[in-house]
Every structure is written in C-alpha cells, then in structure tokens.
Amino acid sequence: MTPNLVYVVVIGVLFAAGVSMLLERSLTRVLMGMILLGNGVNLLILLGSRAGAPPIVGGAPQAEMADPLPQIMILTAIVITLGMTAFLLALAYRSWAMSGHDEVQDDMEDRRIMLLAERDEGSGTDDTEEQS
C-alpha cells in the first residue's frame, strides 16, 4: 500500500509513547509501553504490505489481492505479545507481592562496587551504573 499520512503519524505516535513509557520505573507503565510499541510495529508491518481484496483463490483476480504474508506475521506477533504481556503482568504482580511496589530497582551489587570505587578500595573503577 502507498504509505498514507494518517498511518505514518499513528505509528510515530505509538512508538514515541511506547518508548517514553518504557523509560519509566514502574513495571506496569513499562508493560503499557511494551504494548504500545508492539501495536506500533504491527501497524508498521501492515503499512509495508499491499492492500486489496481478500486473498482467497477465486475471490478476485490475483493482482488485486491483498498480500496475506504480513497479516500472518502480525497475527504471530500479536500472539507473542499477548504471552509476553501476561508474563510481565505476572512479574509485576510478583514484584508487588514481594516488596509492596512494582518499581524496577537498581542492582545492589552495582551500588556496592561503585561505593568501593569511590572510596578507592575496589581493585578497579569501571562503570556499571547505567542499568535501569
């Protein structure tokens, strides 16, 4: 299909919203971001395919048929995203049950080694702080 502006803008907004949600601390928001990103990708795959009549033999001449392959890929991607959403939800719930909140925490070991490095006690001063 020729890319139309509405699709392109919608995909852009979905990706932008997804990425900004992904950068949050709370796992629930990260999950929302993941879902938005997944939908953005699905639309992007659809955008790259040919639109047309249903791809059923005898229904329409072959040249007018839609390309079924991207739709199959999107279906597979939706199934995978669904499973992942369920898993992330379970993870967020478990995190809430264990610690009372669902925020992604810093790694304790990282902090300890950074402290050692600041006091110049560790045997090296490499950066490992960019974990979220």
Place this chain on the structure above:
Amino acid sequence: MTWLVPLPVTIPLLGAALTLMLAGRPRAQRTISLTALTATLLVSAALLALTTTGGPLVVAVGGWAAPLGIVLVADELAALMLVVSAAVTVCVLIYSIGQGMADGHEETPLSVYHPTYLVLTAGVTNAFLAGDLFNLFVGFEILLVASYVLLTLGGTENRIRAGATYVVVSLLSSVIFLTAIGLIYAATGTLNMAQLAGRLDTLPDHLKLVLQGMLLLAFGIKAAVFPLSSWLPDSYPTAPAPVTAVFAGLLTKVGVYAIIRTETLLFPGGRATVVLLVAALLTMLVGILGAVAQSDIKRLLSFTLVSHIGYLLFGVGLTSRLGMSSAIFYVVHHITVQTTLFLAAGLIEKRGGSTALDRLGGLARLNPVLAIAFLIPALNLAGIPPFSGFIGKLGLIEAGVADGGPLAWLLVVGSVLTSLLTLYAIARVWNLAFWRAPHPSMPAPDAGRCPPMMVVPTLALVTLGVALTVVAGPLFEVGDQAAGDLRDRAGYAQAVLGEETP
C-alpha cells in the same frame, strides 16, 4: 538424509510436551529429558558429518517449496553450532539433575524446569537452523520465553528484580528485530534468507545501511555487545548455577550466530564493518575492566563473557576468510569454556556456601578436584598456550595482522591486552578463593559436599575444552570450510532455492 534436519527442533519440543504431562514424576521427567537431549546430540553429530562431506541440507517444512514455505537449512556452521550446543546442554542437564537431588527440593518449581529447559534447547536449535528471517525471530522468541521462566525460577525477590530488567531489555530487542523484519519485507517482498541475499543487493546503499543497522542493533542486544551489554552481568548471576551456565554458553552465541549470518549472507562488506570492529574493541576492554572490578565470582565471569564476545566480533568484522574461521573456532571454544566456568562457580557455591570472593578461601586444599575444574577452563579462557583459547586468539590475531589496517592493528593490541587482563581477573579469583586460609563462614566438609552428578559433567566439559586443543587442526578445517561456505552466497541460494537461482 534431509529428514534428520528438523529433528534437533522437534525432539526437544516433543520431550518438553512429555515432561510437562509427567509433571509430578521427577524420575520419569529426568529420563525423558536426558534421552531427548542425547538424541539431539547424536542427530546433530550426524548432521555435522553429513554437511562436511555433502554440503548443506535443506528441508522445506510441510512440503511447501522454498520461497513460499519456511525452510530449515543445516549448513556446516549451523551443524557445528548444533553439536556444541547439544553437548553443552546434555552436560548441564546432568549437572542440574545432580544439583536438584543434592538440594532435595524436587517439588513444585522443578516440575517446570525440565519442560522449559527442553523448550529453550528447541529455540536455540531452531534459531541455528532457520533459513527464513521470520523463523529466526520465532526461534529467538522461543528461547527467550523459556529463558524468562528459567531466570525467574522460584520467584524470589532477587530473581524478580533481575528478571524484570532482563525481560524488558529482551522484549525491546525483539521489537527492534520485528520492526527490521517488517521494513525488510516492505523493501524486498520476501523473508527467505537465500532470496533476500539476491534482492537486498539491488537496494540503494543508504536503505541497506538502515536495515543492516537495525538487525545488528537487535542482535547486538542479544549478543551483549558493549554499549548494549549492561543487562547481562546484572541478570545472569542471580539465576541457579546450571541455568546461568547454559545461558552464558548459548544465548549470547545465538546472537553472535545471527550477526554472522547478517554480515555474510544478507549484507556482506559495507560500512558497518567499521562499527563492528570498534564495538568489538570496546566490548573487549570495557568488559574485562568490569570483570577486574568485581568481587563476586559469578559476576566476574559474566563480565568476562561480555568481554570475550568482543573477540568473536573482531573475527566477524574482519570479513576475511581467516578471520571468520577463527571466529567460528572461537565460538566453539567459548561456549564450552564459559559454560564450564559457570558450572565450576556453582560447585564453588556448593562447597564454599557463597560466590563472594571475600567470603571464600582455601578451596584448593579443601577440594582439589574443584580447583582443577576451575583452573583449567580459567587458564583456557585467558589463552594460556596449550589450550584452545590460545589457538583461537592466535588465529584472530593472525587474521588481524593479515588485514593490516590501523583499526585491525588496534584490535590486535586490544585483544592481547584483554587476554592479559583476563589472566589477572582469574588470578585474583584463584588467589582469594583457592589460596589463603579457609573463611570461617564456609560450611563444614559434609555440608558442602559436591555430589558426583555435579562434578562429573563439569569434568566432562573440562575435558571437552582440553580436547579442543587436540582436535584443533580438524576443527579449524571445518571452521575454514564453513567460512568458505558463508562467503559463497550463491551456493547457499542454490542449495535453498534449487536450480532457479535469482
């Protein structure tokens, strides 16, 4: 003999289904998963023998011919990777059975362990055999989903914390991969890798660079290449020892394998090789400097794992035949050695009660077998002469010197430096954990006894690592032949698509 090709994927999946049905019966589960993985190993060995003599084997799944249906392609590289990964998974499985029996908790969490482990194996083998970009994606998803479950096994607070980071980062890389697949399909109208090889060449350069960049970004996250590697040392060490071992051995290497395919079959040459070489250098140095700073054995090993991914990228980035064959040899060496080291770390945890270096000591006297099981693969990793690590590094350095460019020379220097720093890092572990007087908080000899079911597979992998030196000649030849095949894109296309090559 093409009927052998789908078996490495279907046998573990079938085993996973059976072990899931027998959830409450650990003995039956153990028998089935052990049988399934041994069968996978035998089939992979047969595939390697067949592909070295008769060229790539191709199966069109469900009888749908190549460009329409999904193909599984077993060429020499895929077969070699299958053999090594199957050997490693069998050893780790035996080890984990031994650990499960020793720790005495055979109930709830372990009933999902066997099915998930087998699904993980199926995902890895599927990724190796995939001849279609979307099937590669599915293979990645299978192994990732299984790895999420294995990493958060038991659901303790620590594992949930580490698991959250790991899952989100992996999901992000999957999204990038899927986006790249969507764009590639929009640009070329196919996802069959053999067909893509022809069609991508006709695209304009800048578009090719964007597509290649997206694929490399996605695979770079999975392979833990430097700016994208910080998730790995954060998440791997919290998992149970056998899980960490199999992750360290296989998962990042699947990413490297995908990078090799991207760089040889889909986008050979091009400007991205410079980026790869720079990333290789930074991965090596930053990774090993991170390892030097650590005070926990598992985390230290995770950093060396990241660091040595740099060597693999070095070989791939050189794009010469010697570079590629050395990288292939190095992958085999690295899978074996890194898995062995993590298994040895599990034994240290069992005997010493901890993997923190300041709470260990005197292990060499307390358990000499354990000391050998750690020292030999550690020296092997650092690249001390008789071992395979030395041979692999020598090959890479030779390839770098043969290339002769300033960047290649920089990498040669960097790899020697990394090798020395690796030696320093493992010497620190040796000094602190194996020498000194035993730490008072370490468990008594009977409490910390290592069961033979854990020691034997570790020693088996140590032997395999040493044996790589003995068979280095033939193995390098296989690697060289595989590298030759990788560079021969027309041959791959011919094998997959039959006579009507594009």
